[in-house]
Amino acid sequence: MIWTALVPLKSEAARKSRLAMRLAPAERIALSHALLGRLTTALRAVPRIGSIVLLTDAPPTGWNERWILDRDRGLNAELEEARSVLETPLVVIHPDLPLVEPDDLEFLIDAAEEIGCAIAPDRHGEGTNALAMARPASLAFQFGTDSFARHCGTPGVAITSVRRLGLSLDCDTPGDLDRAIAEGFVAP
Template sequence: MTCWALLAVKPPHLGKSRLASVLSGAQRERLIRVMLARVLDALDAAEEIDQIAVVTPATELLPRGVIALDDPGGGLNHALGAGRRALIARGADEVLVLHADLPSLSASEIDSFVRQGRHTGLALAPDRHGHGTNAVFLAGDGDFSFRFGTSSFTRHMDEAAARAREATVINLPGFAMDIDEPADLQHFLGTEGSLLESALGTEGSLLESPLTPRSSTRWTPRPRNFSLLHAVEHG
């Protein structure tokens, strides 16, 4: 089985607008870059992920080895649907769709999510409030419409029912903790604040953060490596 990860990323200057009341534009951009790099790093280390693709017009954010997909327009759900079809056309048997703002996400959680999702061929990761959806795992090429947005977890469950598909609901801390609102930021600062303290400081502090890149990755010989430091410095 070939499992691809699929993300969608806005240009940093357009992202995280709901944090504008507590972060400057420069701080929001740095935060977006660091969180994306953290998610890519976790995907790189995950045993069950064979390749990564990102729908984005900001291709400069992507390190070497990550596939850039064109944004067809029409919003997030349309872009992800088109992205999934493109990956299936490239030979993907499974697609893991996830958000790029999951700073606690680990490789072991990604592997667990994919493995559990294979039992039914569809898995959902709710956010910590149980309202949103932070990841969807889909096996096969059957029809499924993404429903990200307000109350997306309920809407994804309804979509599964409409398609007569059994959805496995998987609660994992790294998938549950996204950062969209000031309250999310405050919650994360109270638990794992070193990442954000670095991101919200000076440009230099990003390079001094605990997110140090590995000297090599398992993808390097293929070649599919990427550097966390590269993502932070050049994103």
């Protein structure tokens, strides 16, 4: 099975806003670029991922993959629109995973191919960092507060949870960044 990876990327001004008390705007942008670079490197190393598509208002300089315009209608609406034009199966993955490795992505895809849908929560078990759907039309996107529970509670959809450090540790807060650095992430 060949998968498409869909990566939602906030506008430059909105990236890593919860780190504003710690990092200057240029540092937050550099961090978001480094994290996106790490994710795309990991995605490219997975043979079953045939394409990477960025969902954003404007792709970063040097982006040579496909991208879909984010029209600022909200993440879930934008993802639904993107899904309607993309091939299946689909992995939706956020670009703020400082420790993500190809093995993490392989594990997620293996689980989705076995069950139909696999979800990787954040390290707090509240948010959704990645969602792999072998048959994506069956699951509505519900990103936002408590998205992990909302996704898992979708009636009639078989979902398995994948808990791996590379998929659970995102870089949203200063504490997350400190944890990532302690685990070996080298921040720009």
